[in-house]
Structure formats: structure tokens, C-alpha cells
Amino acid sequence: MVELRFDEAKCEQCEGVNCLVRCKHLNLDVDTAREEMRKIINGQHSFVLDRCVTCYACEEYCPFGNHPFYLIVERQEQEGMLLAPRAITNQWINLCEPVGRYSVGKIQERALSLCYIPAFTDLVGGKLFEDVAASFFIGPEFFCNVVYLHFARASVIRERLPKVVENIAALGMKEVIFLHDECYGSFKSLAPAYGIPVPFKVTHYFEYLYDRLKQLSGQLKPLNMKVAYQRPCSSRLIPETDHYVDDIFSLLGVERVNRTYDRQNALCCSAIVRLNMGPEGRDMANDNQSKNIEDMLQAGVEHCVFNCPYCYMALSEKVAAKGVKPIHMIELCRLALGEEPAKGVMGYGRYQ
């Protein structure tokens, strides 16, 4: 089985211990942070393991590209910790167990991963995807499995991810466009961290959208919108993709408002927090969500642009109730192309 490649040497020379010091949920000074990190590295118990809300932020805060978050998850599992209740943990593990219920389109050189998220099928239509929509795959067999980081179950990832890479590669494409940060992150961040070779080109859909929009630039009508962007936790595994949000917005004539909870300071959608913890977790989730939405309202936006489908599902109805229309990034692009919005679960058509 594959193992996490964590480089302790990098931590030894680290002065700031950014991973834990900057954590919004811990509030630690440098000395405590260093002490706790040392315990984690040495396999001793640290309260950090108990208090981690699995927001991925430490992975982004590490200036050396080391993997503090993956290590935390490994240690949590080694201690037999349950983050979510047992029933919920098992539910999620069973949900994505590959049992042959997948679907594969007409695979070409370039293919589209719909992960195991049927709501994507509504979104990938129109001119943006006309060349690639038929070349898709979807199902637990291709599921990126990153989500188990939230459940202290890195073992599931270690066990399933190599097989997923194999399944995708066997379809015979050269390049895969991933529609979800978690998927992209699993092949760009997790797989290398665990030494799993990825034999196809991994493209983030932001990059694809950006290129495609440039090709279609003649047909774009500027949207002249001020929007809030909901940056997902999984973006912290791949911070190098975040600039595309700005690039795409500028093509669409959309302004990403400056607000408190964006970029490195983004606030988690809190779906997992609500799932994993008792009444306090629920209060924390409610609190995070209210702060986030209040921040959007203060910034005076009419739309909140989502990237991650789970952020969308956790927040869309709540932002809509406050008068901010939720819209997925793909729908935003389609809107600028004058296309009919989708009507499905993540469709903008629901909020028009």
C-alpha cells in the first residue's frame, strides 16, 4: 500500500509553524504550535488532532509544500479517532464504494470527469463543452476519494486512489478535465504526496473554461456584476488555481468583491463541521454560515459564485433566502454566453 511522503526535515527548519499558528480554529502561539507539531510528527497525541475541523487550510499555509494536513489525518486514523459519528463515517465510505454503477461516454483524447456528482451532468452543456461533453466518465470507480480526509480515513484514500487512477487511465484518454477542486487536488496534490504516479494530463476546469472563453470571446456579453466568491476548502490543496477565478471574472466583466472571507481567509461552507460534531458543531456551522453570508451582504453583491458543488449544496438555499443568488462558475460563464441556464440541482434556472 502507498504511504504518505511527509518530509520532517522541512519542519525542523521551519520558524513560523504557519500550519498551526495561522489556523483559525486553534489560536496557538508559535511555541505551543511547534510543540504540538512535534508530537504529531512523533506519533504522540496532540489536542490538535481532536480540535481539527478538517478545513485543509494548514496544507495551504505551509510555505515548504509539506503536508501537515495529510499527516494530521494519518495520525487521527492511527489513534482510531472518529471525527464524524460511526454511522455517518460508514455512510460516506459505503456511498462511494465502487460496485459497477458507473457510466462512460465516448472517450476521446480529452475527457471530462464528472466525478461521482450527477448534478454536474446538468451543467456541462452548451458551447463551452460542445467538444468534450460526450467524452465523460462518472461513478464511484472514478471518485477521487479526497472527502475521506474529513473523516480521518486516509486509509480509504490510500486503498482506493491508486485503483481510481488505474480505472481512469484505462479509459485511454491523454488529458482529463476535472470539475471539482477535490478531484483535481487528488491528482495534483494527494497522489504525489503518496507517491502515486498519474499517467494522464490533469487539467482544472477553470483553465479549460478560461481557454474556451477566450475562443468564444466574440460571443461574450459582459455581465457587469459584483459577486462574492465562495472559495472551497479543497482549493487550499491547489492554491495555484485560484488566479483563474480572477482571470475568468475579468473576461466575463465580473468583479470579485473584496470581502473579509475570501482568498486565504475564506470561510468554510461548514457542511462537514455540521455533519461531524454535535450541537456545538452545528452552532459553529450556523455561525460560520451567517458570518459568511453577512459578509456577502455587506459587500453589496447580488450573486455568490460557487466552485465546489458541496459548498453550493450547503449554502445555496441559505444565500438565496437572504437575497443573494447562488450561481456555479460554469453557469456564470454560460450566462455571459447568453445560454439558457440549467434547471437541475445546481442550475441557475432555479433562481431566475
Place this chain on the structure above:
Amino acid sequence: MADISSALTEIVGKGYVSQQAQERYFYSQDPGLMQPHEPDYVVLPASADEVQRVVKLANEQKIPVVPRGGGLSLTGLAIPQRGGILVDMRRMDRILEVNERARYAVVEGGTSEGRIIAYLERHHPTLRHSIPDAPPQATLVGNAAIHGQGRLAQQYGFTSDMVTGLEVVLPTGELCKIGSCSMSPYWFSKGPPLPDMSGLFLGWIGTSGIITKIGFKLYPRKKLRDVETFVTDLPDLIPDIVFKLTHLEMVEDINIWFQPLPLMFKGNHHMDIYLTGDTDEELEFKRRMVWNALSEYIEAKDGGFMWLMPDVKPTFMEMPQKSIARFADVRKGGGFQYAGPIILVEKYPDCARKTEELGSKYKLGYSVMARMIGRGHCMMFGFAFTFNRANSDEMDRVRKALDEAIEFSLEHGGLPWKPTVDEQRAAMDMMDPNTLKLFGKLRKALDPNGIMNPGNWEVS
């Protein structure tokens, strides 16, 4: 026989009597697994007067009469065991009155649940009734005649508990009013403060007369409704959890389900806890109370609330919940049936394990669906099995599994709900002899010719 047919035509009009093979075939069965038996005639009366005349004719001719609503009991309660006249009540489907302030409604005996749902939605949006999860063609009278349960069963009990009056054609043909309507223009009470005779008809599955009108309670309909699903892998905790939830007196419906497929549901018991409120604050307060009540289980990691994403949530919110009927086709077979004893909530763990055991013993697709009745006074525990209508061997295995399930529940102090003819016999065998004797006397007094849905509840 031609005489009877023309007499029936005389009563209900041409086009509303059939003795054709096709109608006799169709009305000989229901979607469940009971042995079919054909009626000799199927009639569709349009009024209580027509029903009376049909019943009088049946008395003269000494032939059975079997009333039928949606025909959805699955346990064959409207299968004419001895032939005779099957009375499909659904042409009598007018909504006669809604008294908004006194919160009751009166409808004709063949009115479907669907029509009542739509009518209240359109004309009385602040009122609701207890909607069962049976398909909407089920009739309210049918539901009351089997002591059914709906969405308000946890708060207010069986559908029959909610009845506020009846108009009944007695087995001897007289038209009789039961409850306040027997002496007052208002249909607000099925009995009290008078001697309550509604018990002679409610739950008697058409063996004591044909209900041609029914009054029933309506309840406040809050503007908002939501569901939280609590999940645990420890069935032994469930009676305690139900006790804690019902103690709150804040929860609408509580349904528990347990099924092996799809895989994500495997091994877990899911409790759908419905909440209502007129404002977000009210709803949020109730949610918080529910979470707090169950926090010890969450902290012990023994249970938690699952995430109902927007794509699945509508399924949980539907009334009636279509997924119940969809269970028939999970294996593309078009059939399912359940044994649904009314039993103590403390028996949940045993019953759940028994369902699993029967599923694996008989190699069947199974599902548990339990609905709380009252503040944990009891529950309907459904041992449900799906079958393929084209596979007679599988259908036999389901019959065996259901027989065992009922035997098990009776051993555990449960009562058979909407019992099959065999289950009725088993129940009567267990009944106190004096109770049974009283039952027999009442039946004889009400139906001297033994024409009403004979074969059912026959006290020998």
C-alpha cells in the same frame, strides 16, 4: 343472475355495473400477494341512497357485499372472499364541508386522499389532515377503516382517532349517523359526550357497514416544514431516542427506516424527524431542541445527523412520499408487501434484526419502515419485502417471510395491522374468549345475514 344484474343497473345506472371477466379479474385482487377471488358484480354507486339499495338487494338475495376504496391494503381486505357484489366507492368523492374554525371536514365515502390534499392546499392553506404515505388514490374512509396512520400519527394517533363523525349504511340497509351529526348540524365529535358508537365501524374493514360520509379533524398547517435525519448503527438505542424526541412535544412525524441498499444506507437506522414552524426562528428553535436532545449520542459517536442534500431532500418532504410505492420496483419486479404490526417501540431492535434475518433466510430485498404513533405509545413496524411479479418462487418466499414476521410480532405482544384473513384467525385465537364472544354477538346483531365482506373477521 341476470335479474341481479338488471336490478343493480336499475339502482346505479347503465355503465356503472359490470359482470364482465375483465372487471371481475381486476377487482379480484390487490397489489399484494393474497389469493385472488372474483366478485360476481362490480358496481359504482354515486350516492348513499344507491349504496342502501345495493345493500338491501344483497340482503334479499343473501349475497355478499364488499366495499372498496383505493384497493391498496395489500393484505386483500377488499378481495371478495365469497364473491358477490364489489362496491367501488370512488364515484362518491365530493368534499361536503370544511369548518375552518372548528377544524374539521366532511367528505363522501369514496373521496381520495389526493383530492383532500389538493382541496385543502387550494382553499384552506392553514389546515392539514394526516396524510398517509399510501398513493393518493387511497380513500380517507379506507384509511380510517383500517386504522391507518399518516403524517400526524405521532402527534395525534391513528387516522381513526381523528374521525369526527360517520354516515354509514348498515349491513341491513339503514342509513345511520354516528356522533354529533346524529343530533346536531355539526360534525365535530364522533361520540363524546354521547355513548361512542364509532368503534363499531372504525377498523372493521367493511364488515359492519359501508361508510358513505366521514367527518375528520383538521390540524394547523404551519408555513414551514423541514426534516432532519438522525442515523445510528445501534438499533438498541432507538427506543430511548424515540422517548427523548417525543418528550420534546415539538416533533411532527417520526419515521425510521433501515435497508441494505443502496450501499450508503447499509447497516444504519435512519430516523426522519419532521419539524414545522411558522417562522425560521420557530423552526430553528425546534431543530436546536432536537439536536440537544440527542447530543449524548452524537458525542459518543453513536449517531449523527446526515446531510440531506438539495437533490434528495424533496424525496423526504413529499406527502405522500412516493418512494414508498417505488420500493415495489427497486428490483424491477413491480411488487412489495409488508407485515405491519402495531407494536411497542421497545421492540424495534428485535423487529429490525428479525427483518434482516428473514431477508437473508429467504434471499429477499427488504426494508424496514416504522412510523411512531402517539408519543411513543406504539409504532407501526413494517417488515417490507420486494418481489417480482413474474417470479412465483420469489412471491412464495415473500409470503413465508411475512408469515414468520407476523408470528414473531404476535409473540412479542404486537397486534396485526390490516390483517389478512389468516392473521385475523390467528388474532382471534389469541383473543380473550369473552372479548371474542362479544365480538361475535356484535357481528351477528349488525349483520344477521352475514353479507358484509364475509370471510373477514368471522367469529366461528
Place this chain on the structure above:
Amino acid sequence: MAEDYTKQIHRCFNCGYCKFDSTYSEFNCPSYVRFRFDTYSTSGRLWLINAWLRGEVQWDEHLGEILYTCVTCRNCAEQCIMRFSNDLVDWIIAARRDMMEKEQGKIPQRVGSFLEEIYRIGNPLKARMPRGEWADGVPGYSKGAEYLLYVGCLGSFDGKAREMAKSIATLLGLAGVSFGVLGDDEGCCGNEVRTLGEQTLFELLANNNIQQFRELGVRKVIAISPHSYHAMKNLYPALGADFEVLHYTQLLEQLVRDGQLKTRDTQAKVAYHDPCYLGRYNGIYDTPRQVLRGVPGLELVEMPRERQDAFCCGGGSGNFAMDLLEGSRDSPNRVRVREAYESGAAVLAVACPSCLTMLTSAVESEGLDDKLVVSDIGQILKQALVT
């Protein structure tokens, strides 16, 4: 799909969702509403077909009547909650086809004569006049014309439907559309024949039309009947057709939008009745309403059952001619005109010649002659035209 209906049909649970509209306010299956025995609902039919396949019920005239009173309106397919919902009507049609082969000659007399008339004289209406008689003054189709206006059997022979065809032709002429009709050379579209289970005759009719259109170089067809529209658009391609098909309301909507047809103020309260083959079969609900909304002063009211929930006129699957559901206050066309009248409308707008004839006759049966006028969208537009 239809071929293996015998392996699927037992999957109906008989839950009965198919009988309702989406709100459950009314029974919405035309034949169930008319006859009220469960056997006349979709689940009743499926159970009986299954019983026939298993030898538990024999074929006789009554079974034939039960089967052929399905007007193929697809309400059941819309409301059925099972995964096979989309196939329900195809199963019934497949069973009719099967029975026609296995139980030769035992189909109900009216069905037999419907099919026989088409065989013998090319239309089911027993009309002996020349097919093109209605088209006096309407241009014949000549090579190079942009559109072929296909009017179908009702449009050619039925009194009211002929007026409808004529109005549409007039509008196209006034708007300067390049079009023509086939007149005496037009053939039946075959849609009803297909739904009655005569697949071979359907294919013969369809192939004749396809070949004729091809020879004439027809690229675009305007169908006045949604039934023809459906057959030509969705079923002919499998037989080799490659022409474009429009329903006439789609073209009218374009012409109004482009200002080629201008209307004047017309005070009228109009309810629109969605035809099954335009609505439930093809998802076209807004276009006809757009045309009506384009008439200034015209007030569009909705009946309680509209769009996906529209209650069928009862004319589908040949019943505009056979009318197996006639003879009662509960006949669907009569139920529907009462609903229209109760909605406060003075005009009941239709977009299908079959609905036109069914609902017109129901207005008479209901004694609503002075209170409700049934009129097709073409006629309404024509009357409102600025000339």
C-alpha cells in the same frame, strides 16, 4: 423498447399515481374519468394485458374496448412515479399491435372501420370528396417553396378543421410566407394508425409521405395537427426522413414576433387548451400562449389543469372519429369544456384539429353554445389581424 413489453409489463404496481394530475386535485386519465372502473385506467390496462399474456384473461370485445379507450394522452407517463414511466403508452400500443396479430379480426368494430377506411380511401372520416377540396385558393406546393403546409385528414375533411386549415393558410399568405399544400395528393400521416397498433400500415403511410416529400424537394413541413407533427418529427426520421418539422403555432409565433402579422385590440377572455401531442409529447407549452399573448387586449386565463396537467379532450388515438368515450356527462371533451367555462373564458383556444372537433361538439352537448366558443389559434389570430 416496445418489443419487449412482455418482459416489463408486470412491473406496474397499480399504485394509481397515473390517474391523477400533479396536484392530485382531479382524476386526469380521460378514460378512467369517463368509465370509472379501474380497468379503464393505465394500471388497469397493464394488469389486464399481463393477464392476457399469461392466459388468465381471454380476448373479447370488452377487453378490446378497454384497450382502445386509451387515448394515448400520456398523462399516465407524466404522473407515473416508476422508472419505466416513459414507456407506459408504448406498452399499450405494443399490446394492441400484438393483439391485432394474435387475435385477428377481433378488434372493436369502430377501430376496425377506422383502419379499413384509411386502407380503402386514405382517410378515417368516411369522406369521399376530393382531399384537396378545402384548399380552394390556397397555393399548391411547388418545388422551391420554403414550406409544405400539411393539414392531415381532419384538416382536409372535417368542417371545423377545414376552417382552421384555411385560416392558417390565409395567415401564411398574408405574411408572405413561401408555402404550398399537397391538396388531392396529400396522404394520411399515420399517427393514429400507429397508436391503434397497425404498425405496418403506419410504415406504409409514412414511407409514402417521406418518398413524396423527397421527390418534391420538401425541406420544411408545417403540420397543423400536433399528432402529425409528432409522427413526422419524432418517428419519421427512423424511417429515413430528414426534413424539418414545425407546428403551425411555432411559425405563427415567429411571424408575430418579426412583425409580419400585426394584430389589433381584441377584447376577449381566452383559455388555452394544451394538446397532448404538442404539450406532453413535445414539451411545447409556451409558444402557443405567446401567440395569444401577442394579441393586444386578449386576456389569457388558465384552466386549473394546464400544461403537463392538461386534461385531454379525449380525441387521441383515433377517437376524434371513433369516439369510444362518447355518450356521458363524464366524456372527457364535456368535462373539459365545463372546466373552460368555469375558468371564466368566453373563448377556448386550441392548437389541434382533433381538440377543435372534440371540444366543439362538447360545447353543444353541454348547452354552452352561447357562452363558449372553441376556436383555433389561427382563427383567433386571423380575426384579430390588422388588414
